[in-house]
Amino acid sequence: MPDLVDALFDISTIEYIWLDLVSPDPARNILKKELFNTLTLEMDEIVDLALIFSRIIDFRSRFTARHSAGVAKTAEKLAQLFGFSSYECKMMLVAGYLHDLGKLAISDDILEKPSKLDEEEVNEMRAHTFYTYHSLEPIEQLKTINTWASFHHEKLSGNGYPFHIAGDSLSIGSRIMAVADVFTAITEDRPYRKGMDFKSAAKVLSNMVESNALDGRIVGLLIDNYSELDNIRIASQNEAAEQYENFLLVCSEQSDT
């Protein structure tokens, strides 16, 4: 039936369809539902727990050691500037800490590859938000936070990944996270390159608004409050970097004994 073949071709470009078919259950449930059935946390406690998770996610590699710290604090501030309540800003902070949770399922070889990823490796890397989504899915209390965290590589045009959510279906929280992630990724220093300055970063972000990837209102807020946001990002990333160095020190002391 040609209609069914056409329909198959249509959905075949959406990564999560294939990820759903090939992903074994353990990889999709990093956090087991049962673990949380007896535990109800207040939002401040969730923030503390998410911060610990963010360090577990980031400290796997020097390449990512400070990333979630910058994303979380940037997203929290953007949410505040957008008019979110203080409770919602805390939710955004949690979403930022957990947005790359799925990277725990990505191999070290790919996370730390010094050269360009090949096509297969890009596909594996792109699965990380699929894993974030399915890891948080069993936790009812994190339902909204999950969508803010897991859709950070989706684009308003529908050409993001892996769910290809478009336009109005992308909530303001998800759009804020996407901006915070791009902003942090391009401005943070990495072991192999220096972060962009204001002019270059503003250009990249504006181009992404033009191509209908990012929300222009949120990028506008970021550009209007750039130095405040950049200082917040730098302070949180410096704090994470300091903790990472201490963590390495403790690791090396333990391996000596």
Ligand SMILES: [Fe+2]
């Ligand atoms: Fe990501």
